[in-house]
Amino acid sequence: MNRRRFLRLGASVLGAGALAAVAVPSAALLLAEGRPGRLLDSDLPLPDAFQVPLPVPKTLAPVRTDAGADYYEITQQVARLEILPGVTTEAWTYGGTFPGPTIAARSGRAVVVKHRNELPVPSVVHLHGGHTPADSDGYPTDLLMPVGSSSDHAAHAMPGVHAMNGMPGTEHAKGRTVTGERTLTYPGLQRAATLWYHDHRMGFTGPGVWRGLAGFHLLHDEEEASLPLPRGDRDLPLMIADRSFAGDGSFHYPSADATLAEPGVTDGYANGVLGDVILVNGAPWPRVDVDRAHYRLRLLNASNARLYRLELDPQPSDGDALVQIGSDGGLLAAPVAHDAIEIAPAERFDVVVDFSRYAPGTQVRLMNRFGSGRTEEVMRFDVSSRAVTDDARVPDTLSTIAGLDPKAVTVTRDFAFRRSRGDGWTINGDLYEPGRDLAAPALGATELWRFTSDLHHPVHLHLDQFQVHSRNGKEPGPYDAGWKDTVDLRPAEAVEVLVRFSDYAGTYMIHCHNLEHEDMAMMADFTIS
Known part of the structure; x- marks a missing residue:
């Protein structure tokens, strides 16, 4: 995106007056930061991919x-x-x-x-x-x-x-x-x-x-x-997170203060820290044996700042490799088929993959098309040749979801996510101050919240899931379906969400889930009463 196109798009989305009121980044900065973050290289040799078995986190037993x-x-x-x-x-x-x-x-x-x-x-x-x-x-x-x-x-x-x-x-x-x-x-x-x-x-x-x-x-x-979805060993939680490592094997992170007495990161990493090692469930570029059967993959982007475009390689011959059945807030009303999924930090996508569509012995890589070099690969599925029973399928109807009614909206609020003229990140021009409310919704009320951006910000709302109402004045995007708690807000975009505040009064938060943005003050309180 060049600067002229950014200005034109920003004016159409935000209004020329609103855009003129913020510091517009240079074209070079926009090109560098259209997807956020700066790569932090590891200081030790990295292992070959697909050598480590995929670990599955243990389930904690209640005491x-x-x-x-x-x-x-x-x-x-x-x-x-x-x-x-x-x-x-x-x-x-x-x-x-x-x-x-x-x-x-x-x-x-x-x-x-x-x-x-x-x-x-x-x-x-x-x-x-x-x-x-x-x-x-x-x-x-x-x-x-x-x-x-x-x-x-x-x-x-x-x-x-x-x-x-x-x-x-x-x-x-x-x-x-x-x-x-x-x-x-x-x-x-x-x-x-x-x-x-x-x-x-x-x-x-x-x-x-x-x-x-x-x-x-x-x-x-x-x-x-009650649904015939994959379960047991074929229901895999996958926490995807990039990290970098220092020469002594420790996690490498560019803290401005190595003693962690003061928050923040060193110059150049304010727009997010990207690692050069892709971990899944804490293992680098792991591999897992899968049956020729349906699998449920619970995809979580637990990276600080990295965006992923996840795609299977090779794709099944007739496409639609990733059948989405759930979002942040649970099941969709009906499945949505994707060839690839774009997932921002903190988002979750539950997808079903039918590995019977691959020949025995196929090695299927999960790729990150937003990555390059080592960060383009995520993990590998090795398709077994053994005969198995598979009763799972994806039904045409998954759940009944009542849409929030725009006619019930009592208040519309605007939240502008911007980089400050200094080193911080702001919402509506303010750095975060604990105890200062940016909104005061009424318990039980339905509101429309409009998010606008300069650069890239995954916006997270505490307490209640929301429904994406529009993106840039049009229909929600291909990855906006269902109940969400985090929405991917791209450069110079406007996203409207509907939210109903239910059950609990008190102080909660809205913030960017790029963790470096969050730590550098891109948060705000709201109090429900």
């Missing part, structure tokens, strides 16, 4: 159950893991693994998770996509201090804490900072969906997730169970 809830315990801890073959990497983990253990929950049944922090830094846990009370949502200053940080003085001495001292609005959450352990409650009042949990600490979400603080939370229900 106890009662009539209405399942109770879990997770210790956040430093672990030394073999991620690259023959190399030891120190990771920040949930339960000693990367990804963390999977929580498998049932709709309508509460999940109660007690987190214990044995890391060298504070943490905040957010259930991404969860319909969650505000006190368990993971507000970014609701710090869980490490075990042993018993005094206020000790807390302020922790890496990254003093950077928040005196910040306007930090008094908003002072009462919700605790030491050692915190219990979070997820009522499960939502439909089956592929959710995930990750660190959400203000100013340090990027390095926290990069170092390993992420895991799956899979919600199931009777509607989903």
Whole structure:
């Protein structure tokens, strides 16, 4: 996209007056940042692709159950893991693994998770996509201090804490900072969906997730169970995340302050950090044996900033390789067939692949057409020659989804995602300030929220899933179907979403899920009452 076309498109989408009010990047910057991020090279030799078996994260067992809830315990801890073959990497983990253990929950049944922090830094846990009370949502200053940080003085001495001292609005959450352990409650009042949990600490979400603080939370229900979809070993959660490694095997990340006392990244990485190693479930370019049968692939982009265009190579002869059955918020009304899927950070796509369409012995690569060199390959499926039974199929109807009614909208709000004239990223021209509301929706109200952009921003809304109403004044795009909690907002775009605020009052967040943008202030509060 050249500068002239950007100006013309921006004027048509935003209005000439609105565009004139923001700093328009140069043509060179636009060409470099149409897809965000800067590559951070590893400092050690990278392994060959497709040598490591695909790991599947273990499912966490509850420590106890009662009539209405399942109770879990997770210790956040430093672990030394073999991620690259023959190399030891120190990771920040949930339960000693990367990804963390999977929580498998049932709709309508509460999940109660007690987190214990044995890391060298504070943490905040957010259930991404969860319909969650505000006190368990993971507000970014609701710090869980490490075990042993018993005094206020000790807390302020922790890496990254003093950077928040005196910040306007930090008094908003002072009462919700605790030491050692915190219990979070997820009522499960939502439909089956592929959710995930990750660190959400203000100013340090990027390095926290990069170092390993992420895991799956899979919600199931009777509607989903009644469908003849792949299950068991043919239901694969796939967390795709790029990373880079230092010469000693540690995670390589360009923190502006190596001690993590201050947030931010070094010059050149403000638009996102891209790794040169593609991990799936924590393994570099893995391979997996698959039957000639249907498989459900739960695709999660857990990268800080990297966008993917995922495509199978070779494609099946008659196309439509990836049959989408679900989005961030669960099942679609009907399947949507794709040759490729574009997935931004934090988005999830549930797809079914029928490997019986391939001859026995075929090696099918999952490719990233937005990548180049080593980052163009993601993983490989090796199609077995053994005879198997496959009862799975994709029905023509998956779910009944009631569309939100635009006529019920009580308020329309505009959110402009822009880079500031300094080093930060803004929403409606403001850097994030905890405790300052950008919106105050009424509980039970339906609103239309309009997002506009300068560059590329995956926009995430806490609490409630939304439906994409329009993209650039037209119909939603090919990847906008179903209930969403994260929408891919591309350069100079306008996307309208409909959202109904339900069940829980309190303060929640809207933010960019490019984690470097988020850490550099592209967040805002809204309070429901």
